[in-house]
Amino acid sequence: MPDPTAPVAARLEISLWRRTADHLATLFAVSTVIIVLAPLVAIFAYLVIKGVGSVNWAFLTQTPKPPGEVGGGMANAIAGSVLILTIGSLLGVPLGIGAGIYLAEFGRNRFGDTVRFVSDVLNGVPSIVIGIVAYALVVLRQKHFSALAGGVALAIMMVPTITRTTEEMLLLVPNTLREAAYGLGIPRWRTMFSITLRTATSGVITGVMLAFARVAGETAPLLFTAFGNQYWNWRLDQPTAALPLQIFTYAISPYDDWHRQAWAGALVLIVLIVSAVAAVRFVVRRGTLGGVV
Amino acid sequence: MANQALFRPQMTGPQPVAGEKIKRQASPLLNASDGVFADRVFAWAILACAVIVLAILVLIVWQLVSRSQLSWHAFGWKFFWGQDWDPVNDHYGALPFVYGTLVSSLLALIIAIPLAVGVGVFTTEMCPRWLRGPLSFTTELLAAIPSVIYGLWAIFVLVPILRSYVQPLLAKTLGWTGLFEGPPYGIGMLAAGIILAIMIIPIISSITREVLAVVPQHQREAALALGATRWEMIRIGVLRNARAGIVGGIILGLGRALGETMAVTMVIGNRPEIAKSLFAPGYTMASVLANEFSEAAGDLYLSALIEIGLALFLVTIIVNALARFLVWSVTRGQPARARA
């Protein structure tokens, strides 16, 4: 700050330094933004440039050729991802929403706080560790890798996000709506499904989509659960290919053609994730009437 | 005495007729169930869901602890500073992985912190209003990219750049430090640190944004009123208040970096050695699990790997808990206490 007893010239000089510092700070901040956005732009650019050419009908419908041979596709990996994600969602979504409902309706106590805390802890567990646990619980028991094990791992990863968002969204529903329903003699369970959940639908679904988008690209927990597969597989108890797994395997391989396909697979993965999220957003917006939380 | 004007004026409409019963249909709900049974089933079902969430954590801890017992009994604490990872002779020391995890995460933090805090400060304090939304959206987009895609890009774009341009430059200018020695493979600790930095920047910057936004406006105004430049206002009026929260965000980023698997595995070189130079290949705890778990034959081998998993689990939990506590203490209503 200016020293009022200093001669005028000195005050101006300090002022220049401080102004320079201010400009430098702004310059620094702006450059950080550019530096940070650069990889983002680069990644999307490379995905498109390197991947677009290879995403063709063959790629989307064929299974991999033996290593070294050119051609083939990732159709089984896409299908496998769908299978594993479906299993994971069937397990994780109801569980997460149920726990979220519990926390919102009955959870204002020590037990509820514990569940919330545990949910946060689970959220921070590295996905590879979750893979280990799914391996121990499912693969070791079944004696082989399986889509089910992969689904279980993904389900565990989805639950914390879904639980927290569901609770938050339900708590946003004004209590007076619940009271109106109780006043009409509607039982508690019915009120929850037909009034409270229905009002919070778009928020809850957003939470589910966030969880889904997060696990759709996960590779680590599938490495020793679903494990991967060269061929088609629709059985729950057999190893299954998955898009992220395939991308990983191809990317670290020594074959140029597989590298090319890895880019294509990455592009398909991103497009699938983004379109799934957008599609659900669109459907939810259309489906709800008038005023919605 | 009471006000006569309050007396009810004559109103039109049907008057209740004393004594005459007005016929009405019986309520259609006379026979509807009262839902007590369904209510009870509902309550138990959602309680079960909550209990299962707890059970999942219990299961994780139980499996990790019980299955690492073999290795724990064989090596004890020496497991974590043994340098020799030897599956052939069934002897396991995890120090290279611990070292690799720590160094790569530290490097990532050093790179990420100034960048992320810079982005956070820019978005909250310097950014024109119309740009704020798109900017935060794009940084969130960075967080949504799957790890394997980061790895893919790192292998084919980042690594060549490092190998051809960055590493020779670093070797020439800073080689004397001993940190930038050895053949410029491209692949190695430096690449891992850089890609990790890119991945944790969104977390740190979004928390920074959050805690900066919570600083009350009057703090900024007070600084400006004293004649501070914008940067001084930010430094004194905003950053100082949000310090604990930003540190929390940084620690959260650290937690993420510690557990990050795929991108690191793809560029770190996967060699269980400890080297001073950042050009050297390394190995992290998460990477060794990714690479060797599915092929681990032998109970001791598997147990050693699971013990690494247990260590990773414990470390990330502690780090995340610390981070969340710091962020919570700033954003939950307590105005951040100004340090004397």
Place this chain on the structure above:
Amino acid sequence: MGVGIRVENLNAWYGKTQALQDINLNVQANHATALIGPSGCGKSTFIRCLNRMHETTPEARVEGKVKIGEHDAYDGTSATKLRRRIGMVFQKPNPFPTMSIYENVAAGLKLNGYRDRKHLDEVVEKSLVSSALWEEVKDSIHKKSGASLSGGQQQRLCIARALAVEPEVLLMDEPCSALDPISTGKIEELIFELKAQYTIVIVTHNMQQAARVAEYTGFFLLGRLIEYDKTEKIFTNPSDKRTEDYITGRFG
């Protein structure tokens, strides 16, 4: 057809705080009874005890007897069944925002399992007519959401919703306090007409409203029922000094 309500020695607590003390009251069937008193005197708590809504607040407790018609409200049958015989209208209109006007009115029936579509149509129309809303919305009951109506219309929608389950008693907790004078007037006319078929208990802050609408009035103060009598008497010649002080505006 309305039924009378008999309240004996009613006490109610929120946790450790006692909200109602030894209330004894007989509500006349097919009449409107107003409950007046300053803020916090327990009148809302009182009507919420009549349909057992008080229990939905955590740590709430009730002791005493409430007889709705011949039936003891607290005798062990579920609160849910009781509440189907009693309709409630709240201070702030609360139509279900995700439902159309039709679905709002039918909610009490549909969500309790009643499925007869044709009869539902009739009930919805009849309830909307009874609540004087039919003419204004009859062309859009399926299209417009409950939340898209004006405040006064929303409250009439809530009244229609309450009437659709054919209750015997209608409880109204300051139904007009969030509304403009014109809507208030419409609803007061409505209450006047509904008295013929239902027993109405209305809590109100507005003494003039009580005087306009109700035959009987009860004055509450600090959780006790101070005086309960014909409205004319309460407002022209109250027995208790505290009642007189409140009526003449010396407090509250």
